[in-house]
Amino acid sequence: MRWFFFLCVVAVVWVLRLLLGTAGVDADASALLALGLLMVGGELSGDVGERLRVPRVTAYLVLGMLLGPSLAGLITSGDLGALRLFEEMALGIIALTAGGEFTVRALARRWRLILAVTFSHAAGILIMAGGTLWLLLGAVPVLGELSPGARLAASALFGVIAVAKSPATTIAIITETRARGDLVDVVLGVTILKDLMILLLFTWVDGLARGWVGGTGVDAAGALHLAAAVLASLGVGLLLGVVLGLYLTHVGLHREITVLAVVLVSMELAHGAGLEHLLICMAAGFAARNFFSRASESFVHALERSSPPIYVIFFALVGAGLDLGVFASGWAVVAVLVAVRLVLIWGFTGGVVAVLKGPAATRRYAWMGFVAQAGFSLGLAARIAREFPSFGGRLATLIVGAVVVNQLLGPILWRHALVASGEAEEVSK
């Protein structure tokens, strides 16, 4: 019965779209229709996901893919642009949750492991994934005829993207399963640190790559500017977190609105001052949780209350934004690259934890928390396509294909890891 009524709603939207056409249609109205479809469908698909023992976020992603421009077309590319505001708001709340989940105590206990895993990924995966593409390009010219410099540049850029992961997916599954423990602390710590690192790494490699291709050379000023932006984002985020903590401690009214206000201010700062929205929110969440013991409980509660609809919006929009046609055209190369990345993540994570004598569950399962890739990787791919016209478009196509697979596989693996390690509270209950 529930599916019958949802299909009725889908049919109504389809008929409206068909009758009204695309010319002269109110873009905001179309976007709201798309948002409604995703929210209502997200709830249903989440329930189906639970029944199939698949994470809810994977179900939201699949729904987005089904309704998105690649398949049914009930959500248009224009809608995705118009709903970017909601997507950014959702990302901000997810980042606040990430910061709020991370406590100084956990960081102090596992700092050596977190640093070692992060740096092993940043160096090892970058070099070896990039090296794999470099070898592959020698055998199969998937990016066309390339000069040695361009081949090196493409490989290095792919290496950086292979290091990147989706913090939103990690947080969403932790929230969904209410997981707590060593595994969560380590994966969360690496996720946050990697997020800081990947921005710097990409700018550095991007500058080098432009020099190799024969362009403008290493953009030292740009790299410095980005490093300053990262530091400024962290500083501003901490300040916002202190303000939020003070408000929650002394006033405490309308907590959800206050959290949303912090996210909106972060968005405004990110657009206006060139700061990083994700980092600001992460730092704010960290400060509010760790510096204000009286406020931390209400802060976490406010985030938990607002998280399920936020996850539906974010992941369904990510799913709708994935270009499935890209995957269909180069699936064999994509499959090799995905497999190599999986092996590298498994090897480096397990190896480092074993060397540092970390907990057995972390050694066995932590790698599964680093598989998912989403909006951030797609954003970097779009930038590569823009900056390297000779090969960027085709490389971005490969990256998008790999992101599709990783984003479908990642949440399932990470949920399995949390359940198998016994840290998932909801599932064990």
Add this chain to the structure above:
Amino acid sequence: MLKGPLALVVLVALALAGAEIRRRLRARGVGAPALESFLFVGIGIGLGSLGLGMFPDTVVLTLRPVVLLGVTWIGLVVGLQLDFRVLGRLQAWHRWVGLGVPAAAGAVVAAGSLLAGHPPHEVVLLAAVAMLASPRVVLLLARTAAPSDRAAMRLLKLVMALSSIPAVVLFGAATGLAGAGGGSLTQALGGGERLLLMVGLAVVLGYATIVLLAGERTLVHILAVLIGVTALSAGAALLLGGEPMLMAMIAGAVVMNRCRFPHRILRAAHGLEMPMLVALLVLLGAWWRAEAFPWTVLLLLVVVRGAALLALGWATASMARRRGVAVHRSDLGAGLLPQGPLTLAILIASVAHGQTAPAIGEAVFAAMLANHLLGWLWTRRVLFKKAGATGGEEP
């Protein structure tokens, strides 16, 4: 102008100071005239281009999807309060009073604005605004003082509870009939046909909500479906060139009257009403441009509306006495003067549709503020015994 984090720090400092002042005033027994809604608009003005400059004055149009979602949500909440079973149990003359008093006040203001030469969409806005009365002042006063006339209080509450129906229906129907957006379908269909189509879709969405939420007890999941239905209502109504508030109100009314356990849905919807309203009110404040507004609007909404309500209050009291209800006060219309969040929501919906010039919007806002303060002073004087008296009525 202050930007970014500094502005937020100032805002939070103001909120902290405000909370402290309110706490001290309350400790000394000094009540406030339920001005929170206007306070949020004030914060919006402070954050807007006239103040700290965080939001430009085009912010309502830039964030139009958010504004429309908020306005539609309020329509849904109004619909979720329309329990026809309760309406059916009322005596016939109660129904007439409840719906007729606001409708008559709206008609008087509409006639006045037509005579003053306002265009049709402004006439509709002014009439809808004139119909609405906020119960916040009366409920707040009833917490600390006993009503001097309990029968008059009951009649007042009745009119306040029902005033949203004619106001939203008038505003929604007029927007729907005049709607020009939507594309080929809206051009092919007449206003009446589009209204009919909208009502049909709203009924389908209402039933879909009931089925989708059957057995659902988790608040966040109920909220997620309600947000989805609200967004669908807003999108479909706009595509058909109609008013999202009306469509959501109809869907909400279907849920309230056809669902077996609608109250948990109503509670969930109420939970998000305040955040939505706050966001809308702050945005409305940011839209403020301090333009010279037409005094005729202020005159119509304060003087003409006030006079009409007092006359209607007197007529209602006379009618009640003829039916053997012991109403002692004839100036119970004073209790209908205060205006609140729903009035502001209709104003911001009109702004989001691009139908209201800033000068008109600001005049309407000024009139609402004047009505609210006048209503608070007058109601406290004529309808309540001395503050602190025992026997205060529970809101």
